[in-house]
Amino acid sequence: MGDAAGLLRDAGRVTVLTGAGISTDSGIPDFRGPNGLWTRNPSAQRMSSLQDYVADPEVRKRAWQSRKEHPAWSAQPNDGHHALVDLERSGRLVALLTQNIDELHQRAGSSRDRVVELHGTIWWAVCLTCGVKTPMGDVLPRLDEEPDPGCTLCGGILKSATISFGQALDPDVLDRSARAARDCDVFLVVGSSLTVHPAAGLCDVAVMAGADLVIVNAEPTPYDSLAAAVVRAPIGDILPALVRDAVA
Numbered sequence: 001m002g003d004a005a006g007l008l009r010d011a012g013r014v015t016v017l018t019g020a021g022i023s024t025d026s027g028i029p030d031f032r033g034p035n036g037l038w039t040r041n042p043s044a045q046r047m048s049s050l051q052d053y054v055a056d057p058e059v060r061k062r063a064w065q066s067r068k069e070h071p072a073w074s075a076q077p078n079d080g081h082h083a084l085v086d087l088e089r090s091g092r093l094v095a096l097l098t099q100n101i102d103e104l105h106q107r108a109g110s111s112r113d114r115v116v117e118l119h120g121t122i123w124w125a126v127c128l129t130c131g132v133k134t135p136m137g138d139v140l141p142r143l144d145e146e147p148d149p150g151c152t153l154c155g156g157i158l159k160s161a162t163i164s165f166g167q168a169l170d171p172d173v174l175d176r177s178a179r180a181a182r183d184c185d186v187f188l189v190v191g192s193s194l195t196v197h198p199a200a201g202l203c204d205v206a207v208m209a210g211a212d213l214v215i216v217n218a219e220p221t222p223y224d225s226l227a228a229a230v231v232r233a234p235i236g237d238i239l240p241a242l243v244r245d246a247v248a
Contacts, residue, residue, distance in 0.1 A: 103121055
């Protein structure tokens with residue numbers, strides 16, 4: 001922890017990238033960890049494939065049932081989320097980039113204008129035909145009678161406003177994220193496997209711009225060798241400690 005704490009303490013500008021690992025203490029499982037959703041049920045990956053989702057009504061039905069049962073609806077922010085609020089309040093947070101779709105950062109108190117949702121949000125649904133967005137709370141009650149609900153405006157296929165495999169990231173979101181990666185002294189990664197691109201590639205962007213890469217994650221990542229410091233410890237314990245030391 002020593003090297004990571006020192007780097008954060010000396011940094012004037014910090015950009016953070018969070019992955020599923022920061023939300024596991026809130027009861028939201030990750031995907032690739034030992035108890036991850038896809039580790040336990042590899043077939044669940046089909047629900048995250050845009051091609052399969054569009055082509056197969058049965059995949060859509062399973063995906064909608066999964067959304068209805070998603071733990072995000074009742075999850076509460078944990079100490080890791082709150083630690084990043086403290087970092088923001090210290091005046092040194094450039095941006096909070098997240099691969100998560102649960103909005104727990106915002107619910108913890110992170111400013112919505114500092115949070116950049118790389119992979120979208122589960123709290124909204126979007127029509128793949130006409131693009132209209134609808135609060136997810138308006139769609140889920142329809143599932144008892146419509147297991148594969150369509151758009152009420154045009155009849156098109158609905159899905160959560162999240163990025164699926166095979167679906168491009170919003171170019172404005174990606175551009176803003178790259179700018180934040182370039183504009184920091186420390187690029188802090190928390191709870192991400194760093195295997196999904198282009199989000200993982202933001203580490204390269206930050207390091208090439210001169211930032212120190214700090215990784216806090218339970219499992220090894222492909223970017224560990226590029227990092228100035230790697231910390232393997234429970235995020236709910238180590239992240240608050242790192243931030244407390246940095247902002248003291």
